Amino acid sequence: MALDFDKSILGKVFDETAFPPITKEEILEFAAALGETNPLYTDETVARQGHHKELVAPPTFVTKLRPNKFSPENLPKFGKVGFDGGRDLEVFAQVRPGDSLTMLSTIHEIYEKTGRTGSMYFIVIRNEVKNQKNEKVAVIDHRIMQR
Amino acid sequence: MSTVYFEEIEEGDEITPIDMPLSKDQVRRYAKTANMYVARFTDDEGAKAEGLPGMIAPGVMSMGLLARMISDWNQAAEIKRIGTTFRSPVLPDRNIHLRGAVTQKHDADHTVECDLWMENDDGERWVIGTATVAVPSKA
Amino acid sequence: MARILDLHLHSEASDDSRAPVEAYLKWLARKREERPLEGLVLTEHRQFNKSGEYRDLEDKYGMLILKASEIETEYGHILVYGVNDDILKRYDFKNVRLPAQELITEVARMGGIAMPCHPGRPTVGLIEHYQTKPPLEGVIGVEALNGGSKKGENERVAELLDQYGYHAFGGSDSHLVSFIGLCATEFDRDINSMEDLVDTLRTGGYRPVDFRPQRQQVDSSAS
Numbered sequence: 001m002a003l004d005f006d007k008s009i010l011g012k013v014f015d016e017t018a019f020p021p022i023t024k025e026e027i028l029e030f031a032a033a034l035g036e037t038n039p040l041y042t043d044e045t046v047a048r049q050g051h052h053k054e055l056v057a058p059p060t061f062v063t064k065l066r067p068n069k070f071s072p073e074n075l076p077k078f079g080k081v082g083f084d085g086g087r088d089l090e091v092f093a094q095v096r097p098g099d100s101l102t103m104l105s106t107i108h109e110i111y112e113k114t115g116r117t118g119s120m121y122f123i124v125i126r127n128e129v130k131n132q133k134n135e136k137v138a139v140i141d142h143r144i145m146q147r
Numbered sequence: 148m149s150t151v152y153f154e155e156i157e158e159g160d161e162i163t164p165i166d167m168p169l170s171k172d173q174v175r176r177y178a179k180t181a182n183m184y185v186a187r188f189t190d191d192e193g194a195k196a197e198g199l200p201g202m203i204a205p206g207v208m209s210m211g212l213l214a215r216m217i218s219d220w221n222q223a224a225e226i227k228r229i230g231t232t233f234r235s236p237v238l239p240d241r242n243i244h245l246r247g248a249v250t251q252k253h254d255a256d257h258t259v260e261c262d263l264w265m266e267n268d269d270g271e272r273w274v275i276g277t278a279t280v281a282v283p284s285k286a
Numbered sequence: 287m288a289r290i291l292d293l294h295l296h297s298e299a300s301d302d303s304r305a306p307v308e309a310y311l312k313w314l315a316r317k318r319e320e321r322p323l324e325g326l327v328l329t330e331h332r333q334f335n336k337s338g339e340y341r342d343l344e345d346k347y348g349m350l351i352l353k354a355s356e357i358e359t360e361y362g363h364i365l366v367y368g369v370n371d372d373i374l375k376r377y378d379f380k381n382v383r384l385p386a387q388e389l390i391t392e393v394a395r396m397g398g399i400a401m402p403c404h405p406g407r408p409t410v411g412l413i414e415h416y417q418t419k420p421p422l423e424g425v426i427g428v429e430a431l432n433g434g435s436k437k438g439e440n441e442r443v444a445e446l447l448d449q450y451g452y453h454a455f456g457g458s459d460s461h462l463v464s465f466i467g468l469c470a471t472e473f474d475r476d477i478n479s480m481e482d483l484v485d486t487l488r489t490g491g492y493r494p495v496d497f498r499p500q501r502q503q504v505d506s507s508a509s
């Protein structure tokens with residue numbers, strides 16, 4: 001199938017989601033689910049003595065935020081099934097209890113590649129996460145593979 | 148758990164490996180907290196209906212585990228950037244081996260580049276990636 | 287002057303690698319005993335990195351650095367050595383469906399050599415395609431040992447070599463610094479240039495070498 005799609009969808013924000021304030025319990029549960037033992041993420045008392053001055057979330061915490069829309073309605077469909085082809089995360093600020101995070105999603109890139117399991121189409125969806133101080137918290141690029 | 152300073156790190160250093168069994172319950176626990184409680188990450192039959200060999204660990208769980216390996220190695224490490232490629236589905240009820248190595252040191256900002264990967268018992272790499280990690284300096 | 291070269295690897299010029307060439311060289315200098323390589327061939331995905339200049343690094347690290355490409359065809363991925371302007375004018379390396387048979391013949395005619403890589407891998411390797419399509423004419427050798435392969439892939443290749451009499455070579459297929467040189471190729475004669483490499487790949491006198499560490503049995507239940 002030729003790589004044919006409406007290029008105007010690139011870079012356009014297709015979703016903006018505001019998340020309820022992050023709780024301490026969420027942070028602790030996420031850390032526990034990964035087996036983290038670093039007190040920065042698991043022990044409030046110790047974390048308060050550390051350089052973040054409070055409990056903070058492990059770095060991949062932002063990848064658990066589910067936006068209202070994962071992809072736009074007019075996302076080209078090059079195949080039947082979508083798979084996770086990879087993830088790139090850039091971290092700019094810590095996630096702290098009480099933070100109100102907002103996520104903006106765009107289609108960053110679309111390209112074609114043959115790989116291990118066949119001819120594949122890669123869509124890169126970019127999520128930009130900001131906090132209530134309008135600080136950039138993280139940028140997550142998802143490579144979605146379709147075939 | 149210890150702090151490893153920039154000056155103590157050498158290019159070529161191994162990041163303390165983690166060898167562990169990955170259970171289905173662990174995967175389900177992660178899926179729940181990550182708002183991903185769907186068939187492919189929680190139920191063998193459901194996953195097979197999607198063409199998978201069985202329930203799999205979410206890609207970001209593997210990324211999270213590799214990030215944890217860095218945190219276990221150096222409690223003062225701050226990941227600035229981490230990227231992972233999911234080469235094969237990670238099936239639970241198996242051993243996973245998390246591995247890493249410091250490949251470059253940047254004097255200008257006290258960051259190190261690390262290779263990261265997850266392999267199975269046969270040495271096949273299910274997930275590979277890299278991270279840029281800021282570490283404290285004695286200077 | 288090189289006898290052992292990694293014939294398949296990707297630097298930051300490839301879209302799925304962040305490995306700087308110098309980082310590869312430093313790693314090899316550190317691992318010289320376990321991975322005694324003397325040269326690298328950069329096989330970037332879907333491109334020939336014309337602007338890549340490695341003369342200074344060659345001198346600094348005493349390693350031979352050559353440039354080649356990994357391209358994609360309807361028979362899977364193929365490594366092209368001896369890329370020149372004629373070949374680049376004729377074929378757009380960004381195309382993920384280049385015509386394998388025509389390319390193999392034409393590249394040879396234009397002074398290079400095209401050799402299938404990871405032939406045992408599903409979909410992007412030759413073996414699977416040979417099950418439904420006629421075998422390619424003019425294949426001199428294949429990458430019998432690939433550092434990124436799964437259990438069984440390299441073994442499937444042994445049958446292919448038997449059946450078609452292909453030469454065998456090895457490469458790490460490294461995308462990460464620390465995976466460099468885990469698999470490589472040992473040559474019977476010195477390779478000093480891409481001309482030497484193409485010539486030797488055509489005629490023979492080389493074999494894959496495996497520098498991967500032996501698998502240790504790890505007791506995961508203890509941790």
